[in-house]
Amino acid sequence: MTGELAIDRGILRISGSDAYKFLQDTISNDMGGTKKGLVYASILTPQGKYLFDFFVAANGDDYLIDIAVDRAPALAKRLTMYKLRADVQIEATDLCVNRGLGDVPSGAHADPRHADLGWRQYSATKGGEPTIDWTAIRVKHCIPETNIELIADETYILEAGFERLHGVDFRKGCYVGQEVTARMKHKTELRKGFKTVAIDGTVPIGSAITRDGKSIGQVFSQSNGQAIAYLRFDRAGDGMESQGVAIRLL
Incomplete structure (x- = not known):
C-alpha cells in the first residue's frame, strides 16, 4: 500500500x-x-x-x-x-x-x-x-x-x-x-491561540475577526462550516464576524 x-x-x-x-x-x-x-x-x-x-x-x-x-x-x-x-x-x-x-x-x-x-x-x-x-x-x-x-x-x-x-x-x-x-x-495562562469555530460562509485566509468593532483574531483554514481561528480568548464570544460573515464559538 x-x-x-x-x-x-x-x-x-x-x-x-x-x-x-x-x-x-x-x-x-x-x-x-x-x-x-x-x-x-x-x-x-x-x-x-x-x-x-x-x-x-x-x-x-x-x-x-x-x-x-x-x-x-x-x-x-x-x-x-x-x-x-x-x-x-x-x-x-x-x-x-x-x-x-x-x-x-x-x-x-x-x-x-x-x-x-x-x-x-x-x-x-x-x-x-x-x-x-x-x-x-x-x-x-x-x-x-x-x-x-x-x-x-x-x-x-x-x-x-x-x-x-x-x-x-x-x-x-x-x-x-x-x-x-x-x-x-x-508561568502564564495562554490568552491567545487557535480554536475551531463555526463560520457562516468563507473568507480569505488571514482575514481579521472583529467583535464590537475591535479586532480579536484572524480566520485561517476553513471547511464544512468550520474554521481554525486565532483568537484572544478573553475577547471571544457572541457577535464575532469576519468581513460580514458570522463566526461562533463551538
Whole structure:
C-alpha cells in the first residue's frame, strides 16, 4: 500500500555519528520517540517563535525529516549553521511522502499529531493522486499547517497547540527557544491561540475577526462550516464576524 502522494512535502536526510545528539539539542521534542515511530517537532528562534515544523523518522543509522517542500532549503541552511564541527551531514533526497487513512501499513508510521490524520510513509515510489480532504480533518481537530496557521517568526508553538499535538517535550532539556516555551507553559495562562469555530460562509485566509468593532483574531483554514481561528480568548464570544460573515464559538 502506497497511499496518496503528499505533493507539498519533501524529505531531508540527516546522517553522521553526531546526528542524534545534534537533533536532540536543536528540536522541540525528544528524539527518543524515533525508536517507536514518528516524532513531530519544531525549530524555534532564540525568542521562542516558530521557524519550522516537521516529522523525524529513524532510517537505519540516519534520520529522515519530512517537511513542507518550500521550507526544506531554509531548514537545511539553518541546520548547517547550527552543526558547527559536529559530524553531521544534511542532504536533500528524492524520497516521496505518501500518506493515507485506516490501518497503518508495513513500513509506514502513524501520524503522531492525531489518530484521524492516519499514517505517513517514506518511499522512492510515488503514491496515488491526492483525494483525501486533509483540510477538513485538520479544521475539525484544530491542527495548524505550515505556511497557513504556522507563520515563521510569528507563531508561538504553545498557542498553536503543540503540546496537544505531541510536538513538544518539557522534560528533554535545552534546545533553541526552550526557555521562552517553558515559561509560557509554567508561568502564564495562554490568552491567545487557535480554536475551531463555526463560520457562516468563507473568507480569505488571514482575514481579521472583529467583535464590537475591535479586532480579536484572524480566520485561517476553513471547511464544512468550520474554521481554525486565532483568537484572544478573553475577547471571544457572541457577535464575532469576519468581513460580514458570522463566526461562533463551538
